[in-house]
Amino acid sequence: MKFKDLKQTLLESNADFRKKYYTRNLALELGHLITLHRVRKGVTQEELAVLLGTQQPSVARAERGKVVPSVTFLERVAEKLGMLLVIDFREASTHTIGITIGSQRGYVASPIQLNALIPYSTNQNTTY
Numbered sequence: 385m386k387f388k389d390l391k392q393t394l395l396e397s398n399a400d401f402r403k404k405y406y407t408r409n410l411a412l413e414l415g416h417l418i419t420l421h422r423v424r425k426g427v428t429q430e431e432l433a434v435l436l437g438t439q440q441p442s443v444a445r446a447e448r449g450k451v452v453p454s455v456t457f458l459e460r461v462a463e464k465l466g467m468l469l470v471i472d473f474r475e476a477s478t479h480t481i482g483i484t485i486g487s488q489r490g491y492v493a494s495p496i497q498l499n500a501l502i503p504y505s506t507n508q509n510t511t512y
Contacts (some may be wrong), residue, residue: 412449418461419447425465435464 385393394401422432422443429447433440436457446453446461453461455471462469 409449411452414453414458415447415449418443418453418458421465421467422447422461427465432461432464436460 391405395405422429427435429443430440433443436443445451446457455469459469
């Protein structure tokens, strides 16, 4: 049996497996976003740590999903990378919610959607 088929069978027949499969790992998601945008900006962990006034292991722990970064930490990361942190609540209509950040598309299993570190420019001509 292929893994894909086994996974589908377990999702359909095993409530415990389904619950664990769809459990969201916020720390890993946020870590991935920090890494993704840091690398896109050509910044090393050490350089980001200096910009943040912290040590490189702190950045590494956040990127590996070992800790859930605070909103303050995420705001500082976004600012130092020239971006804006956006947190958005959405209605959950299915088990998964698609998220798009830049050209990256992923799926999270939660009614809370975090679109973090979206590129931001202060030179936008936007009227509110």
